[in-house]
Amino acid sequence: MSGNQLDKKSQAWSALFSEPMSELVKRYTASVNFDKRLWRADIDGSLAHAEMLATQGIIGAQDLADIQRGMAQIRAEIESGEFAWKLELEDVHLNIEARLTQLVGDAGKRLHTGRSRNDQVATDVRLWLRGEVDAIAALLGDMQRALLGVAEQHADTVMPGFTHLQVAQPVSFAHHLLAYVEMFARDAERLVDLRQRLNRLPLGAAALAGTSYPLDRDLVARLLGFEGVCENSLDAVSDRDFALEFSSFAAITMVHVSRLAEELVLWMSQNFGFIDLADRYCTGSSIMPQKRNPDVAELARGKSGRVVGHLMGLITLMKGQPLAYNKDNQEDKEPLFDSVDTVSDTLRIMAEMVAGIVVKKEAMERAALKGYATATDLADYLAHKGLPFRDAHEIVAHAVKLGLQRGIDLADLPLEELKAFHPSIEADVLPALTLRGSLEARKVRGGTAPVQVRAQIARHRSRLGD
Ligand code: ARG
Numbered sequence: 001m002s003g004n005q006l007d008k009k010s011q012a013w014s015a016l017f018s019e020p021m022s023e024l025v026k027r028y029t030a031s032v033n034f035d036k037r038l039w040r041a042d043i044d045g046s047l048a049h050a051e052m053l054a055t056q057g058i059i060g061a062q063d064l065a066d067i068q069r070g071m072a073q074i075r076a077e078i079e080s081g082e083f084a085w086k087l088e089l090e091d092v093h094l095n096i097e098a099r100l101t102q103l104v105g106d107a108g109k110r111l112h113t114g115r116s117r118n119d120q121v122a123t124d125v126r127l128w129l130r131g132e133v134d135a136i137a138a139l140l141g142d143m144q145r146a147l148l149g150v151a152e153q154h155a156d157t158v159m160p161g162f163t164h165l166q167v168a169q170p171v172s173f174a175h176h177l178l179a180y181v182e183m184f185a186r187d188a189e190r191l192v193d194l195r196q197r198l199n200r201l202p203l204g205a206a207a208l209a210g211t212s213y214p215l216d217r218d219l220v221a222r223l224l225g226f227e228g229v230c231e232n233s234l235d236a237v238s239d240r241d242f243a244l245e246f247s248s249f250a251a252i253t254m255v256h257v258s259r260l261a262e263e264l265v266l267w268m269s270q271n272f273g274f275i276d277l278a279d280r281y282c283t284g285s286s287i288m289p290q291k292r293n294p295d296v297a298e299l300a301r302g303k304s305g306r307v308v309g310h311l312m313g314l315i316t317l318m319k320g321q322p323l324a325y326n327k328d329n330q331e332d333k334e335p336l337f338d339s340v341d342t343v344s345d346t347l348r349i350m351a352e353m354v355a356g357i358v359v360k361k362e363a364m365e366r367a368a369l370k371g372y373a374t375a376t377d378l379a380d381y382l383a384h385k386g387l388p389f390r391d392a393h394e395i396v397a398h399a400v401k402l403g404l405q406r407g408i409d410l411a412d413l414p415l416e417e418l419k420a421f422h423p424s425i426e427a428d429v430l431p432a433l434t435l436r437g438s439l440e441a442r443k444v445r446g447g448t449a450p451v452q453v454r455a456q457i458a459r460h461r462s463r464l465g466d
Pocket of ligand 1: 031035091117118121325327329330331
């Protein structure tokens with residue numbers, strides 16, 4: 001069947017069929033509208049397969065040359081937008097193969113020797129996703145660098161640390177941002193890890209059982225940069241763990257983004273007033289002239305929903321599927337594509353936005369002074385003087401009560417009055433009651449003391465190779 005015939009008969013398997021597919025079924029089953037995005041991977045995979053077929057003497061050298069010439073032209077046609085994608089040809093694979101056969105004749109028809117669309121599509125998605133994984137790894141690096149850049153300016157900027165969103169203890173703004181660097185660093189580790197299992201070659205599995213042609217799978221793997229081959233043909237065509245792993249990476253990363261986005265939104269609100277976001281990331285209101293809304297941060301928070309949803313969709317897609325390939329698997333693409341797009345765009349925009357935030361140090365410090373954030377420090381002070389911590393805790397609660405009655409901070413209570421709470425309170429208590437003293441005291445590894453925070457920053461910079 002020539003490319004034209006394939007075109008006319010509209011189906012790659014037509015001989016057996018006595019009636020054409022209805023228009024509705026055609027539309028329902030076709031994937032070309034979205035899977036054409038895999039075209040580069042499809043061509044690269046086909047070229048590697050063809051080169052191996054020629055090396056093994058399964059097709060001739062002339063066939064290989066024809067296939068290479070045809071594919072070069074198809075590549076140019078797709079790049080320039082001239083390529084005519086046809087719904088009748090169902091998917092990216094059949095569209096490209098039909099055009100190849102139209103261009104180079106029989107050699108095009110030999111390309112599919114020892115191959116099925118089942119191992120072809122699994123190969124294409126892996127190849128495509130591998131490229132995206134590498135791009136996203138770079139974006140995660142940029143995100144971490146943006147956070148580190150701000151953190152470097154703020155190892156001494158004090159803000160309230162929260163638990164239950166109630167003021168808890170003073171932390172530095174840098175320390176707070178570095179918590180997100182940790183999250184994104186773990187996300188990057190997850191990518192490195194999943195890439196290894198993603199980077200294995202399904203081709204050679206053919207439809208499901210392998211093939212009788214003497215294929216050299218290792219050669220194809222080498223040509224395409226795969227680290228190994230899928231070892232069981234049934235698993236090779238049906239496994240979509242790599243999509244699940246990526247989606248779970250994406251969902252976790254977006255959940256991290258959503259937490260950061262939520263904090264940016266809160267911090268920018270009038271009630272916090274800790275930061276400002278550049279105008280280019282905000283929008284106004286059509287009715288309230290005074291409004292500047294942090295839309296980008298809100299959308300980033302909101303978009304985490306669809307990515308988490310895609311993980312649910314994909315994992316449900318796989319549940320209960322019998323071996324081996326089922327058409328269900330065509331449904332893996334749209335959620336995967338959308339997750340890749342959403343994570344990529346979101347990381348890019350969040351990194352830019354974070355790099356440009358305006359930090360309002362005084363407001364942060366004022367907020368830290370409001371909630372008796374150094375109460376634990378006073379309790380620790382008493383415990384150092386020999387009191388059991390539980391008793392110290394109780395005594396400090398009384399001191400806080402007095403502060404609340406007077407509307408002043410612990411550090412502003414006269415020393416004489418503090419002493420009345422316990423005789424071991426002396427003049428050296430004052431540093432423990434200040435925000436800076438409290439910060440400096442938390443020198444434990446991983447703590448918020450500026451010296452530790454600077455050590456964290458240095459560790460991250462060297463990990464990122466900066
Ligand atoms: N478009 C199909 C997919 O995405 C390609 C594989 C089709 N294989 C088949 N036996 N119908 O899964």
